[in-house]
Amino acid sequence: MNKQQSLFKLLLAFLLCTCFGKTEAQQSRIDSIVQLLNNSKTEKGVDSVKFRDAVLIIEKTTLNDESIAVLENTARLFIKGNDEYWSYRIKYGILNSLIATDKNKAISYGKHQSAQLEKSKSPNAILISTAFIRQLRLPYRNSSMLNEGFQYFNENLKKYKLENDSAGLSSCYYVLAGFYRTIGLLDQAIYHMKKSVSFMRPDTTTDKGVFPFSDPVGRRNWFNNIGVIAFYYLQKGDYDQAEKYARITFNEDRRIGSITTSNSPNTMAQIKLLSGQLDSVMYYLNFVPGKATNTNPDYIAMALQVNGFYKIKIGELEEAEASLKQCWQLIEENKIQADARPGTMAPDYYLALIRIEQNRINEAIGLLEKDIVRLKSQRLYVLRDYKLLAQLHEQTGNYKKANEALASFISLQDSIQADQEKYGSLSFETEQEMNAKELSIAKLESQNKISSLSRNFSIGIAALLLLIVAGIYYRFRSKKKANLVLEKTLSDLRSTQTQLIQSEKMASLGELTAGIAHEIQNPLNFINNFSEVNEELLSEMKDELDKGNITDAKVIANDAIENQQKILHHGKRADAIVKGMLQHSRSSSGVKEPTDINALADEYLRLAYHGLRAKDKSFNVAMRTDFDESIGNINIIPQDIGRVVLNLITNAFYVVDEKKKSGIDGYEPTVSVSTKKINGKIEIKVADNGNGIPQKVLDKIFQPFFTTKPTGQGTGLGLSLSYDIVKAHGGELRVETKEGEGTEFIIVL
Amino acid sequence: MKILVVDDEKDVQTLFEQRFRKEIKAGELQFDFAFSGEDALVYLNQHEQEAVLILSDINMPGMSGLELLEQIKKKYHKPPPVVMMITAYGDAENYNTAKQLGADDFLTKPVDFSSLKEKLKDIN
Known part of the structure; x- marks a missing residue:
């Protein structure tokens, strides 16, 4: 029987479905699929095109236990010696079918298969197993079982850590990143995805394995994950970062000619659209093919959604509506989930925007309500919908409904906040591992001549460290007691001790912030x-x-x-x-703006002083300022340089206070801040008359987590962050010190 | 009644002079200003018994308002002036320390001038 005949038989099966009982129709359909699969076998081996078409039909078929058994039997016949690829490709199709129809069953099926694989001796067992595990993210994500998902993947993460299995680790971080993104914790999502990337080896020229069981830590997945990071930044609204990452994937897709089956044009188009560069949107959307094929309907649907939004923005409502309706059609034909591969599919939201433009508010309300039900666990988007819904109800004078929507909005926001705290804790030990790995990636990128990325990573590391600081601090505040229990049970683990010491250190940073809040x-x-x-x-x-x-x-x-x-x-x-x-x-907005450096330094001097004063009533110090008024405004990221100045001043206060407490007669603790313009450069100097920095620690002071302060008084991050920030400004951070006499930190910009 | 206001922020002078402009005009209240704890002590030494009421900030460079309070309540026995602390840092610790050192009242910034005026009437 040739391919056309089998397709005909399949069509017949569909017809039967309407004439006879459901079971019989399914029976015929399964028979047809089995037939198609068997037809793909040739003397030379498996005809991959025919085989793929058959698997794609499996993925669109609702399967019962009986039909799964039939398909698995067929799959078994595809095993040749050690090569289990074809067999598991069929099972992977079964998994995908279950994901679309019965999420619970999909989860148990996927787990079962990956357990089987772990016993298997097939050379690609690890690749296939991780692919199954990665795919489990979908049923967890698109259901109300996210909590179970977190639990399952965190447990796996622990297991892989013990086994030092980088494929497993990378995959788990990848999945967890997606979970965090789903519930709206974007910083966590970005963090986990970067973590996933850190276990990868993008320097390999060819990946092991064949799609969909391609090397989880290979080059192709690396680019994929970089694209996902771009997408998270996009959702976060950080378009600069998003574009930097997206461009890497986009360029690679063009280079290897996979641009028509990739999401990178969509991501680039969205970045342009949301950052207001409307005239560039079509350039990127034009890379997406106009017609869907078997493998990319979701990318096309996303392109249609983006196009719809773009047309709304430029006021072409009719075209927008047509585009979104086409998008809906693809979603229904291909059972595309709300939380799809290329991002969140929510054409109803954009249709609602059109209705608002047309002043058909009631219809818009209906669409939004529908969208909320569809999006379920995609909380950031649901949040967006509730907000708009509340506005619309208010507009129509239905205050009761408006309040209901607002209440939902607030409670959702609260639950995101609560989760932020709940999931806010991160392991410190792995951060240190990560630093090294991230650095090696940065090196690799420079080999690949992706120069913009290396800067991203140093900023990424800075952001990451901040996240750790925030995470550990939150953990400390909310789980102080839990931490004590932890310490007791795991006291033999040095890593945990480090973490605890570190969490304590974070408290002081928080107290400083509290002081500033009073200020x-x-x-x-x-x-x-x-x-x-x-x-x-x-x-x-x-x-x-x-x-x-x-x-x-x-x-x-x-x-x-x-x-x-x-x-x-x-x-x-x-x-x-x-x-x-x-x-x-x-982390800062990262935007340079003309800033009055004198006012900035003065303000931070006050902040630091009052912050410490709020903490320690006995704290007292003489402050001197000498500002060069001829400087005027200079172009800096004020939050970042402010942070540097604050760090330096806080340190200076600390050392003079220490010296004073040591009880030297006639000692007058003094901290001075001055600015000066020298040869077109700006010098900001923070000087103290403390004890100076001993030579033996002088070369360590800019290292992360190095601190001379006793536990609880310093994070060890201040100077290292400061150093990075000044570097990022193209400046220089210098230190001059004399033991016993004092120290000067000089920022040159 | 003579009031000494102690605060390191110079704008406080304008603020008090304007908020109490009617009382000042009518001669009911007289204000003097010191911009640090040290200045306040110098002033009090020179104008002993003149200021009936001292309104002092707590967070100031050099001598803090609490140190000033301590000095006043210890040294100026006969009869010590009324001292009210005014601070942006209205936390429990500050409050307790101030009360312990003998502060007669504890106000937080932003200052509610209508309630401050009420309190001044009571002292008068």
């Missing part, structure tokens, strides 16, 4: 009170004007103007304080 009351005092005074003054002024006392009115007006200037000044001050505070919890 904001100072400017608010002026803002609130001067505002009230001005209200009084203006009404007095009105009285005077009524009485015709122009002169008195003018005097009052002048006072009010002066007050207004003060309000503005203190408003800006509050702004700077908040920004300073935020940078402790978040």
Whole structure:
């Protein structure tokens, strides 16, 4: 029987479905598939095209136990000696079918297969097994079983760590990244994906294994994961980072000619669209083929969705609607999940946007409600939908519904927050391993001449360290007691001890932040009170004007103007304080802007002082400033340089305070901050009259986690982060010290 | 009544002068300002018994408001002036320390001037 005949038989099976009972129809369909599979066997071996077509039909068929048994029997006949590829390719098809129809069954089937594989002696058993395990992410993700998923993959992670199995580790991190992304914890997702990347070997020229069982740590997957990182950054709204990563994958896809079966054009198009570079969107979308084939309907559907959104943005609503309807059609024909390979499929959301433009608000509401049900566990998107829904209900005057939507919005936001805390803890030990691995990747990239990426990684490491700091700090705060128990049970593990010591150290950083939070009351005092005074003054002024006392009115007006200037000044001050505070919890916006470096240094001097003062009432120090007013504004990332200045000042305060506590007669602790313009460069100097830095530790002070402070007083991250930040600005961070006399840190920009 | 305001931020002077401009005009209240704890002590030495009320910030470079409070309450026995602390750091620790050292009241920033005025009336 040739291929056409089998297809005909299959068609007949479909027809039978309508005429006879369901079981019989399924029977025929399975028979046809078996036939197709057997037909793919030739004398020379398996005809991969025919075979693939048959497997794709399996993936679109709803299977019962009986039909699975039949297919597995067929699969067994494909085993030739050690080569189990074809056999497991069929089973993989079964798994995919189950994923679409019965998620619980899919999970147990996948687990069963990977357990079988672990016993197998087939040379590619590991590759195949990891592929099965990776695929299990889908049923966990697209159901309400994420918690079980987290548990399962974290357990596997532990197992692979013990076995030092990089394929397993990389795969688990990959899957966990996707989970975090699903529940909306993007920083965690990015972190885990970078972790997954860190176990990979992109320097191999050819990957082991054949799709879909390709080498999980090979070159192709490396590019894939880099593309996913781009996608996470995109969702996070960090378009610069997103583009850097996306371009790597995009260029590789073009180089190896896989651009039509890749998601990278979609990602690039979305980055351009969301970052407002509308005229570049079509350039990238044009790389996506217009017609779906068997292997890429989800990529095409995504392209249609992006195109729809683009058309909405440029006001071509009809075309947008047509595109989104086509998208829906593909979703239904191919059973594409909401949480699909190329990203979140939510055409209803965009259709709702069209309805809003057309002022058909009730229809928009209906679409959003439908979208929320469809998206389920994709919390960031559901959050987006609730927000819009609340607005629309409000617009139509249905305040009850609006409040309901808002309540859902808030409770969802809360649960994301709660999870952020719950999953916020990270192991410290693995971070250190990771640093080394990330560095080796950076080296490799330079070999590959992907120069932009290496900078990404150093920023990535910085972001990562911040994440660790935040993570460990949260862990410390919320799980202080749990940590003690942990210490007891695992006291023999040195790594855990390190982690505990480290978590303690983080507390001090948090306290500093708390001090800064108080500090904001100072400017608010002026803002609130001067505002009230001005209200009084203006009404007095009105009285005077009524009485015709122009002169008195003018005097009052002048006072009010002066007050207004003060309000503005203190408003800006509050702004700077908040920004300073935020940078402790978040990585910076990364945008350089003209900044008054003198004001910045002065503000951070105050912050550091009051922060420490809030912590330690006895703390006292003389502060001197000498600012070069001719500097004007310089182009820097203010949060980042602010962090450096804050670090240096905090350190200086600490050392002079220490020296004072040692009880030297007549010692006056002094910290001075000065700026100076020299030969077109800016020098920011933070000097103390402490004990100086001993020669033997001088070359270590910029290393991460190096600190001379006793436990609980320093993170050991300050100077190393500072050094990286100044470097990233193209500047230099220098230290000059004399033992017993003091230290000067000099930032040259 | 004479009031000494101690705060390292100079804008505090303008603020108090404006918020109490009616009382100042009517001669009910008189304000003096010191911009550090040390200055405040110098002032008190020179103007003994003049200031009935001292309003002091806590977080100041050099001598802190709490140290100032301690000095005043220890040294100026006859009769010690009323000292109210005004701080942005309204945490329990600050509050307890201030009370322990003999602060008569503890206000947090942003200052609620209408309630401050009420309190001043009580002292008068």
